Amino acid sequence: MTEVYDIVIIGGGPVGMFAAFYASLRDAKVALIEALPELGGQPLALYPDKKIYDVPGLLGVTGRDLVTNLKEQMGLFKVDILTDTTIINASRANDLFTLTTDKATILLAKTVIMATGKGSFEPRRLQIEEASKFEGVGLSYFLSQPEVLAHKIVAIVGGGDSAVELALAVEPYAKKTYLIHRRERFRALEQSVKQLENSQVEVLTPKKVTGIERRANGQLQVNLSHIKEANVTENLLADQLIVQYGFISQDQVIREWDVAPERDLYGVLVRENFVTSQPGLFAIGDVNSYPGQADLIAIGFGQAPEAVNAAIRCFDPDRGGPGHSSSLIIE
Ligand SMILES: Cc1cc2nc3c(=O)[nH]c(=O)nc-3n(C[C@H](O)[C@H](O)[C@H](O)COP(=O)(O)OP(=O)(O)OC[C@H]3O[C@@H](n4cnc5c(N)ncnc54)[C@H](O)[C@@H]3O)c2cc1C
Structure with missing residues (x-):
């Protein structure tokens, strides 16, 4: 029987990678799916040697090194990773998403987080x-x-x-x-x-x-x-x-999904916690659109835990959290 993931994250750019790590940190059963043979999204494909100065805590990191660090971080807990695999359709029945890949396989998920950037990349x-x-x-x-x-x-x-x-x-x-x-x-x-x-x-x-x-x-x-x-x-x-x-990116495949979320000119429309018009389907990073949205890695990193925590509340409303080991108690 096909196993059911708590969360499937589509898109292995920096934002999807961090979301996958955070989901594993919260002990969710998580899979990360990437169209290209390598994880890394825009920083690895488009500017591997450029220094990025606006990621907190890193004093100028190249796209390549940022991706290496994110990969290492994901290695701390269990994340199932599928590369060279594009999600070509998403449908929903009985509270489960069915994601169809271009390799004629399917994945089942309780919730889905799109971190698909500007679409799946293909080299020219x-x-x-x-x-x-x-x-x-x-x-x-x-x-x-x-x-x-x-x-x-x-x-x-x-x-x-x-x-x-x-x-x-x-x-x-x-x-x-x-x-x-x-x-x-x-x-x-x-x-x-x-x-x-x-x-x-x-x-x-x-x-x-x-x-x-x-x-x-x-x-x-x-x-x-x-x-x-x-x-x-x-x-x-x-x-x-x-x-x-260079690369061409196209989001046509996503527009044709059965559960295609509402969008505007700039991307997928999101509400609180980055949920889309489809319950259980979230959109974080460059793919989403809301007033004041900006395409920055730090912004996508901030959205990732919020979407993951909201996704967990969808299938496990009693779990509570997130907490951390050193949570302060304010009296
Ligand atoms: C030249 C350049 C320089 C930049 N410099 C900076 C900078 O200095 N600082 C900064 O903060 N930001 C910078 N950015 C912007 C930054 O790269 C993006 O904000 C960031 O990459 C967004 O990450 P993401 O994970 O949302 O999307 P992406 O990095 O675009 O990753 C999305 C991934 O999803 C995959 N995907 C898409 N559709 C599917 C599908 N259907 N199935 C499977 N996989 C799919 C794609 O192949 C891709 O790998 C720069 C961008 C460019 C182009």
């Missing part, structure tokens, strides 16, 4: 026919640990912050790092471009990838052509090709 893919064949076997769109590419030949494609920063992060470990971009100039921060110029990364511009082939030794042959002179071509050999064209 390389637009060549054979790209999908190499995805996961030499071609990737995501890298959270540059050190796994130690002693490898790595080719990175893209011209924005994420491509330049990834090339700089990989270069100290890799045997050789290439950065391929279709324009002469990079759109990254000036300081990052300066660092790139002073690094060992070999920059190949203005060039685009026109094909990928597998060599007998397992390496990829990446075919390039000059943007302005298509007949000027070259090939390079690489162990790993990483495309950094």
Whole structure:
């Protein structure tokens, strides 16, 4: 029989991760579901190396380090985590939510907390026919640990912050790092471009990838052509090709759920304790909308315990709490 969760949290960005931890701290049976192969949401996918200064208690933390800390915190108690899984429908019958995944599985939940940000993320893919064949076997769109590419030949494609920063992060470990971009100039921060110029990364511009082939030794042959002179071509050999064209986020799947909550132009409308128009369904972080809402991590972190505590009151009204071990008694 499919097990029933007290709380399923949809979206493994910072807000969903903290909500999952807090739910586990309150001993709820909790699952966290994330569309991407890695937890982390916007900070990991969009700005892993930028320093965040407005999270309390952290004196400038990179997106990557914040996510690592949140993962570690979640490891303290039991949270069931499913990555690479998108919730494509939510329905409700007999006080239970049924959540359908894109992997044709279902989850049952007494309450659901949406922490879906601006929608599920998907990388912008390389637009060549054979790209999908190499995805996961030499071609990737995501890298959270540059050190796994130690002693490898790595080719990175893209011209924005994420491509330049990834090339700089990989270069100290890799045997050789290439950065391929279709324009002469990079759109990254000036300081990052300066660092790139002073690094060992070999920059190949203005060039685009026109094909990928597998060599007998397992390496990829990446075919390039000059943007302005298509007949000027070259090939390079690489162990790993990483495309950094950014991510697209789309919340269409959520709009089509059977229990689609009411929304306005900015997101899902919430009332007290961040409950939506659907009883038992909460929305926290960037996904929600109310007067004065702001898309900030600290704000989503504050909403998480409130929604979790309210969710617990839905299925266990007598539990009471939350308390903490050092609660003050005011006389
Ligand atoms: C460039 C940039 C810089 C920023 N800098 C700061 C800063 O300095 N300080 C600050 O406080 N904020 C900053 N922000 C905003 C901050 O990143 C967001 O407020 C924060 O990420 C919101 O967290 P979240 O968990 O609500 O959503 P997200 O981080 O968007 O995470 C949502 C997650 O839900 C997943 N998801 C969505 N739909 C589904 C589904 N149906 N099934 C499964 N998974 C799903 C997505 O894949 C995603 O991983 C910045 C944002 C950007 C873009």
